[in-house]
Amino acid sequence: MTVIYISCAVLYIVSLIASPKKTWKAAKSGIKMLLKILPQFIVIILVMTFVLYIFPPEKIVDLLSRSGDWVNMFVASIIGSIVVIPGFIAFPLAGILKDIGVGFAVLASFTTTLMLVGVLTYPLEKQYYGAKLAVVRNVSSYVIAIVVSIVVGLFMGGLF
Amino acid sequence: MKKKDIVLYAVTAAFLIFALVSVIIGFEPGKSLLKNFWEYIKFILTIMPAVFLLIGLFNVWVKKETVIKHMGHNSGIKGYLLAIILAFAVVGGLFAALPISKQLYDKGSRLGVVMTYLGASCVCRVPMTLFEASLLGWEFTAIRFLVSLPLIILSSIFIEKVMGKNPGIPVSVSDLPKGK
Numbered sequence: 001m002t003v004i005y006i007s008c009a010v011l012y013i014v015s016l017i018a019s020p021k022k023t024w025k026a027a028k029s030g031i032k033m034l035l036k037i038l039p040q041f042i043v044i045i046l047v048m049t050f051v052l053y054i055f056p057p058e059k060i061v062d063l064l065s066r067s068g069d070w071v072n073m074f075v076a077s078i079i080g081s082i083v084v085i086p087g088f089i090a091f092p093l094a095g096i097l098k099d100i101g102v103g104f105a106v107l108a109s110f111t112t113t114l115m116l117v118g119v120l121t122y123p124l125e126k127q128y129y130g131a132k133l134a135v136v137r138n139v140s141s142y143v144i145a146i147v148v149s150i151v152v153g154l155f156m157g158g159l160f
Numbered sequence: 161m162k163k164k165d166i167v168l169y170a171v172t173a174a175f176l177i178f179a180l181v182s183v184i185i186g187f188e189p190g191k192s193l194l195k196n197f198w199e200y201i202k203f204i205l206t207i208m209p210a211v212f213l214l215i216g217l218f219n220v221w222v223k224k225e226t227v228i229k230h231m232g233h234n235s236g237i238k239g240y241l242l243a244i245i246l247a248f249a250v251v252g253g254l255f256a257a258l259p260i261s262k263q264l265y266d267k268g269s270r271l272g273v274v275m276t277y278l279g280a281s282c283v284c285r286v287p288m289t290l291f292e293a294s295l296l297g298w299e300f301t302a303i304r305f306l307v308s309l310p311l312i313i314l315s316s317i318f319i320e321k322v323m324g325k326n327p328g329i330p331v332s333v334s335d336l337p338k339g340k
Contacts, residue, residue, distance in 0.1 A: 140318065
């Protein structure tokens with residue numbers, strides 16, 4: 001977090017020295033882009049707030065520690081695809097799952113879909129790339145996540 | 161301001177009032193909703209301004225020709241590798257990676273390279289990876305990397321093919337001076 005602000009400041013100072021006019025334009029265009037997409041961010045945050053309330057981490061742990069590994073892997077991929085959880089919640093959660101004995105394939109399925117597939121962020125993606133690309137990217141990302149999980153299962157156990 | 165946006169801000173305001181009242185009267189669900197909301201908002205408000213200011217700089221200083229040369233249609237394998245290297249440094253997840261990747265696309269990067277950047281920034285951001293490896297072990301992280309990165313490149317090439325010549329991508333989210 002600090003790193004990004006320091007690099008931002010340094011680059012802006014360099015830019016200011018090179019051309020104050022261009023720097024002003026850069027700042028203006030950056031802020032403008034942010035303001036334009038901000039409503040989209042707020043929608044997703046509001047929806048996520050409620051989703052996280054309905055599916056708190058404890059409930060996800062409970063869901064993923066019930067049945068066989070293949071079923072769990074599938075359930076994990078669905079949960080991971082839908083929710084958007086920041087890393088600081090997601091990985092400790094994965095750590096807890098690991099400690100209670102959930103297989104690595106399930107963890108891979110959960111974390112990879114979490115990062116790559118975004119059902120709730122779809123409106124945002126659509127705004128940037130259009131509906132078709134957003135759908136194609138998410139579907140192929142889901143396939144990638146499943147392949148990754150199976151390979152992880154192959155090497156680290158849990159599936160076979 | 162668009163009508164849709166006004167509705168959205170009204171809903172947000174209503175939610176905040178509900179949450180604050182919940183805190184005052186000690187209504188538990190409302191309190192935990194506010195806590196969730198705050199965690200996300202904090203994340204957006206702290207990281208996004210810097211991310212977008214950097215996008216602005218990139219927009220003004222990096223020439224279209226430069227991006228086309230290194231990440232455009234004739235960039236070959238180097239474009240894909242560059243996309244992955246750039247992806248390592250991203251912070252802020254999809255919220256940041258989407259606008260950054262779009263900026264690369266607008267500057268003339270080919271779609272396959274842009275998709276590689278987007279996918280790679282989702283799976284292999286450095287700060288996140290360190291965190292993951294410390295909790296789940298290096299073997300796990302290594303396998304995940306080695307399997308997902310080649311698949312991301314392959315699927316990006318596939319996506320570019322599927323989308324064809326007219327991918328229907330909105331021109332730009334930013335209103336920038338023309339020709340820049």
